[in-house]
Amino acid sequence: MLRTLSSVNYRLQAVRTFTQTSFFNSRYGDLVNHIQATVPIHEITPSDLRATLQATSMWPVVIDVRESSEHAEGKIPHAVCLSRGLLERDVEKVVSVESERPIVVYCAGGMRSILAAEGLIRLGYAKERILSLRDGFDGWKKEGFEIEMPKEERK
Numbered sequence: 001m002l003r004t005l006s007s008v009n010y011r012l013q014a015v016r017t018f019t020q021t022s023f024f025n026s027r028y029g030d031l032v033n034h035i036q037a038t039v040p041i042h043e044i045t046p047s048d049l050r051a052t053l054q055a056t057s058m059w060p061v062v063i064d065v066r067e068s069s070e071h072a073e074g075k076i077p078h079a080v081c082l083s084r085g086l087l088e089r090d091v092e093k094v095v096s097v098e099s100e101r102p103i104v105v106y107c108a109g110g111m112r113s114i115l116a117a118e119g120l121i122r123l124g125y126a127k128e129r130i131l132s133l134r135d136g137f138d139g140w141k142k143e144g145f146e147i148e149m150p151k152e153e154r155k
């Protein structure tokens with residue numbers, strides 16, 4: 001499905017159902033699936049996000065909602081780190097509710113970002129602006145796309 005979001009074309013992915021794995025309990029999966037059944041949150045693939053970041057003059061705001069302990073493995077270039085726990089509190093410092101810029105949220109595997117996206121919509125961000133990165137940072141890495149490593153901390 002191709003959808004126009006301001007000047008940016010996104011190929012939106014069909015809503016999918018998450019099945020339980022050893023990484024999360026079934027209630028967590030049920031919660032994510034419930035959001036996808038009721039809201040739902042649009043997803044973008046790593047390839048489509050990369051193409052968008054390379055092609056468009058209207059970059060989406062990319063927000064990394066992983067915890068700081070997960071940043072050692074790097075992040076998507078230019079992404080803003082705002083962990084899931086601080087997202088609703090601090091997101092307006094990064095992008096305003098009134099802005100038309102698309103927002104892509106990502107986590108490690110693509111589930112927490114669904115919850116994060118729902119939180120943004122509840123805050124008042126237009127649903128049409130919000131995308132979750134399918135398969136998250138793991139999917140981005142698997143494609144072999146660029147990774148920005150954290151700067152060495154000064155001692």
Ligand SMILES: O=S(=O)([O-])[S-]
Nearest residue numbers: 108109110111112
């Ligand atoms: O929430 S997660 O997909 O990063 S495990």
